[in-house]
Amino acid sequence: xxxxxxxxxxxxxxxxxxxxxxxxxxxxxxxxxxxxxxxxxxxxxxxxxxxxxxxxxxxxxxxxxxxxxxxxxxxxxxxxxxxxxxxxxxxxxxxxxxxxxxxxxxxxxxxxxxxxxxxxxxxxxxxxxxxxxxxxxxxxxxxxxxxxxxxxxxxxxxxxxxxxxxxxxxxxxxxxxxxxxxxxxxxxxxxxxxxxxxxxxxxxxxxxxxxxxxxxxxxxxxxxxxxxxxxxxxxxxxxxxxxxxxxxxxxxxxxxxxxxxxxxxxxxxxxxxxxxxxxxxxxxxxxxxxxxxxxxxxxxxxxxxxxxxxxxxxxxxxxxxxxxxxxxxxxxxxxxxxxxxxxxxxxxxxxxxxxxxxxxxxxxxxxxxxxxxxxxxxxxxxxxxxxxxxxxxxxxxxxxxxxxxxxxxxxxxxxxxxxxxxxxxxxxxxxxxxxxxxxxxxxxxxxxxxxxxxxxxxxxxxxxxxxxxxxxxxxxxxxxxxxxxxxxxxxxxxxxxxxxxxxxxxxxxxxxxxxxxxxxxxxxxxxxxxxxxxxxxxxxxxxxxxxxxxxxxxxxxxxxxxxxxxxxxxxxxxxxxxxxxxxxxxxxxxxxxxxxxxxxxxxxxxxxxxxx
Amino acid sequence: xxxxxxxxxxxxxxxxxxxxxxxxxxxxxxxxxxxxxxxxxxxxxxxxxxxxxxxxxxxxxxxxxxxxxxxxxxxxxxxxxxxxxxxxxxxxxxxxxxxxxxxxxxxxxxxxxxxxxxxxxxxxxxxxxxxxxxxxxxxxxxxxxxxxxxxxxxxxxxxxxxxxxxxxxxxxxxxxxxxxxxxxxxxxxxxxxxxxxxxxxxxxxxxxxxxxxxxxxxxxxxxxxxxxxxxxxxxxxxxxxxxxxxxxxxxxxxxxxxxxxxxxxxxxxxxxxxxxxxxxxxxxxxxxxxxxxxxxxxxxxxxxxxxxxxx
Numbered sequence: 047x048x049x050x051x052x053x054x055x056x057x058x059x060x061x062x063x064x065x066x067x068x069x070x071x072x073x074x075x076x077x078x079x080x081x082x083x084x085x086x087x088x089x090x091x092x093x094x095x096x097x098x099x100x101x102x103x104x105x106x107x108x109x110x111x112x113x114x115x116x117x118x119x120x121x122x123x124x125x126x127x128x129x130x131x132x133x134x135x136x137x138x139x140x141x142x143x144x145x146x147x148x149x150x151x152x153x154x155x156x157x158x159x160x161x162x163x164x165x166x167x168x169x170x171x172x173x174x175x176x177x178x179x180x181x182x183x184x185x186x187x188x189x190x191x192x193x194x195x196x197x198x199x200x201x202x203x204x205x206x207x208x209x210x211x212x213x214x215x216x217x218x219x220x221x222x223x224x225x226x227x228x229x230x231x232x233x234x235x236x237x238x239x240x241x242x243x244x245x246x247x248x249x250x251x252x253x254x255x256x257x258x259x260x261x262x263x264x265x266x267x268x269x270x271x272x273x274x275x276x277x278x279x280x281x282x283x284x285x286x287x288x289x290x291x292x293x294x295x296x297x298x299x300x301x302x303x304x305x306x307x308x309x310x311x312x313x314x315x316x317x318x319x320x321x322x323x324x325x326x327x328x329x330x331x332x333x334x335x336x337x338x339x340x341x342x343x344x345x346x347x348x349x350x351x352x353x354x355x356x357x358x359x360x361x362x363x364x365x366x367x368x369x370x371x372x373x374x375x376x377x378x379x380x381x382x383x384x385x386x387x388x389x390x391x392x393x394x395x396x397x398x399x400x401x402x403x404x405x406x407x408x409x410x411x412x413x414x415x416x417x418x419x420x421x422x423x424x425x426x427x428x429x430x431x432x433x434x435x436x437x438x439x440x441x442x443x444x445x446x447x448x449x450x451x452x453x454x455x456x457x458x459x460x461x462x463x464x465x466x467x468x469x470x471x472x473x474x475x476x477x478x479x480x481x482x483x484x485x486x487x488x489x490x491x492x493x494x495x496x497x498x499x500x501x502x503x504x505x506x507x508x509x510x511x512x513x514x515x516x517x518x519x520x521x522x523x524x525x526x527x528x529x530x531x532x533x534x535x536x537x538x539x540x541x542x543x544x545x546x547x548x549x550x551x552x553x554x555x556x557x558x559x560x561x562x563x564x565x566x567x568x569x570x571x572x573x574x575x576x577x578x579x580x581x582x583x584x585x586x587x588x589x590x591x592x593x594x595x596x597x598x599x600x601x602x603x604x605x606x607x608x609x610x611x612x613x614x615x616x617x618x619x620x621x622x623x624x625x626x627x628x629x630x631x632x633x634x635x636x637x638x639x640x641x642x643x644x645x646x647x648x649x650x651x652x653x654x655x656x657x658x
Numbered sequence: 659x660x661x662x663x664x665x666x667x668x669x670x671x672x673x674x675x676x677x678x679x680x681x682x683x684x685x686x687x688x689x690x691x692x693x694x695x696x697x698x699x700x701x702x703x704x705x706x707x708x709x710x711x712x713x714x715x716x717x718x719x720x721x722x723x724x725x726x727x728x729x730x731x732x733x734x735x736x737x738x739x740x741x742x743x744x745x746x747x748x749x750x751x752x753x754x755x756x757x758x759x760x761x762x763x764x765x766x767x768x769x770x771x772x773x774x775x776x777x778x779x780x781x782x783x784x785x786x787x788x789x790x791x792x793x794x795x796x797x798x799x800x801x802x803x804x805x806x807x808x809x810x811x812x813x814x815x816x817x818x819x820x821x822x823x824x825x826x827x828x829x830x831x832x833x834x835x836x837x838x839x840x841x842x843x844x845x846x847x848x849x850x851x852x853x854x855x856x857x858x859x860x861x862x863x864x865x866x867x868x869x870x871x872x873x874x875x876x877x878x879x880x881x882x883x884x885x886x887x888x889x890x891x892x893x894x895x896x897x898x899x900x901x902x903x904x905x906x907x908x909x910x911x912x913x914x915x916x917x918x919x920x921x922x923x924x925x926x927x928x929x930x931x932x933x934x935x936x937x938x939x940x941x942x943x944x945x946x947x948x949x950x951x952x953x954x955x956x957x958x959x960x961x962x963x964x965x966x967x968x969x
Contacts, residue, residue, distance in 0.1 A: 423679070503673055524687035552770050632851040648730060648763065653729070
């Protein structure tokens with residue numbers, strides 16, 4: 047295929063980044079604030095305040111009390127994104143005044159989300175070609191729920207971007223260059239974004255070992271440049287890591303619950319960590335000269351172990367004075383996260399075990415069919431080829447490359463993790479977003495393959511690119527229409543397989559998550575609420591109420607009511623698990639008849655009542 | 659790109675299948691999205707529906723929504739005409755209502771019409787033929803499951819006497835407050851709207867006092883009735899909770915000699931409203947007692963309904 051010579055993959059990737067950033071930035075005005083986002087806004091402002099203190103009084107800012115004052119709020123999540131949100135707000139809203147408050151907070155979210163099309167394209171293009179890569183890059187943001195979440199100053203899309211960056215760096219590292227240490231840096235940033243990243247080493251490690259062992263072969267020959275056989279160095283690398291695991295296990299068994307409090311700067315724990323880094327480095331670095339392929343396979347793992355914790359520690363001032371204790375609290379918090387009630391196929395899921403098929407079913411119902419089908423077919427096709435590769439003599443298909451297997455595994459692992467029946471299942475689809483860029487790549491590959499094979503079958507007059515273009519437009523058109531129609535209420539979206547929003551309501555699926563759809567009734571409230579009225583915005587927390595007012599979306603004279611008892615107007619968010627709250631409004635207001643509502647394709651989302 | 663001859667039969671078949679499947683799915687999805695807006699009712703449709711109901715509805719009628727979640731209609735239904743639409747309302751006998759107006763949107767995708775008809779149609783006959791307002795349908799049905807209501811305890815709560823009683827018979831009276839009662843600082847007895855397993859009900863809300871004490875409602879004189887229904891359920895998510903510390907709630911209808919006439923036991927983990935039927939009640943004073951050893955998460959809602967003869 048001919049492309050303009052200036053349009054390199056790098057430039058095309060940057061164009062995709064810019065287009066995605068603009069698409070997100072130009073359409074965020076009506077996107078409401080989900081419950082968590084306003085908390086993150088507040089946290090971001092608090093953290094930005096600490097940076098101002100750091101400039102004014104550095105010695106004071108670096109004390110633990112000053113750090114805790116700013117960073118104690120919302121310390122259940124690391125702060126990379128919140129710091130970026132806060133600094134962006136400080137610069138672009140408070141200092142320069144270029145953007146409204148919410149948009150200024152969200153700019154780093156747009157930028158991080160825009161990395162996904164860029165990285166998706168850069169990963170897919172060498173494997174499946176530019177056109178498949180373009181389809182993959184665009185597909186991610188055509189999924190309405192993904193587009194919506196990309197506009198929030200939250201962590202779910204950023205961690206998907208970071209996950210993709212880690213995998214991309216790991217893959218690129220196999221060809222040499224600087225990507226091996228960038229992989230470690232990316233892992234540190236991923237960890238600094240959200241705890242999902244903790245699973246990443248387990249995803250890339252098998253590939254690293256496979257490549258390292260394949261590169262060193264069975265030979266025990268000595269290289270002229272090394273004193274030990276390469277295979278022995280790889281074995282040594284593995285043995286040191288396993289040994290460290292055993293030692294930590296012994297320490298944990300011996301020290302019990304005091305394991306974390308005894309993890310001090312000068313402690314056996316630290317010695318084991320440093321010895322592991324040193325031991326693995328001693329095994330690893332000589333390989334760079336003797337067997338570079340083995341070095342570049344294992345080096346990203348070493349960088350993950352070396353840089354990951356350092357970046358994580360450095361990025362979060364809250365850890366600086368009590369790193370282990372506070373990291374342990376953070377991990378413990380997520381190991382025992384609450385289970386929020388969730389409506390699924392007519393049942394309220396309140397506690398584990400949750401249905402095993404939940405993630406797959408929910409994905410099928412919430413990704414537009416034109417994108418879901420190529421994702422599923424692409425996954426099955428690559429999975430089938432991977433299985434067939436186990437019997438190379440009997441298959442006509444080429445064995446998948448390591449890059450393809452990486453994509454397959456990363457399309458699967460985030461889904462498998464959340465599919466575990468004891469993992470919290472609330473939040474719609476956002477918890478397995480890290481799988482979606484990889485599924486998009488598989489979709490692009492599938493469409494390209496179908497088009498090229500189809501052109502081959504249909505005869506010489508059908509050009510593969512024309513068929514691919516037509517097929518892509520056809521598959522993407524319904525997604526684009528649904529994206530435009532649902533905006534800015536992305537968490538309410540259901541695709542064609544569900545029968546749209548009406549079909550999903552009849553199936554008994556969750557309507558929304560969580561509270562941002564109230565923007566659909568704010569103009570009515572602004573127009574009809576008496577001056578100074580107390581209004582009860584159900585499930586809208588105090589931070590969000592304040593944010594709607596400071597972003598000019600809610601009249602400043604209106605006051606928040608804690609419940610229907612002291613409100614003149616109430617906006618109920620339709621959640622099946624909260625129907626009792628609607629009854630409370632009926633009871634307090636003396637009427638069951640609403641005065642207004644947000645009904646998306648007839649499905650009630652937000653229902654407004656006025657006191658009789 | 660391999661030439662056709664080099665493609666194996668299996669690969670050729672897969673290629674045709676994937677191309678066909680992707681093309682058909684793309685077309686279907688596109689048609690779905692293009693058609694969906696034209697299957698939705700307009701505000702004008704709802705206004706016309708509301709006018710029709712205002713002209714034809716009679717006291718005692720009820721509106722039932724199909725699908726159950728199409729609650730936008732509530733904005734347009736005339737005041738005073740109750741609207742029923744909740745998860746499971748297809749099978750609601752709507753006993754109190756002789757006539758049912760079904761507001762339906764059968765063109766909505768995935769509406770499960772056959773399931774609705776299987777649950778709703780038995781013992782119902784069309785009384786007013788279907789009228790169409792754009793994409794809305796309005797049909798009046800005679801409700802063969804109707805039983806006239808001659809008494810509803812929740813509507814006469816203020817006529818009861820309420821107190822907390824221990825096993826020895828010692829009583830702590832509850833004070834009338836508005837149309838309800840307050841028992842000490844914590845417990846109240848009121849007629850309120852509540853939900854149990856998605857079903858909204860206006861019923862008597864109360865919490866058992868705990869331990870071996872009972873909350874007692876001494877009933878006013880009751881009218882003659884052809885049958886009585888004692889109905890109760892733990893509200894909201896209380897029915898779902900099933901911690902080991904939780905205890906069942908027992909609702910008992912007793913005669914003047916403290917003999918049980920009817921009872922309902924709401925077991926731990928039992929959701930929704932439940933009922934027990936009694937054909938006739940003994941003459942003389944009657945009382946309802948509610949007891950649960952541990953009052954935690956035992957908030958419940960109850961009613962006693964007397965039915966007249968079916969027409």
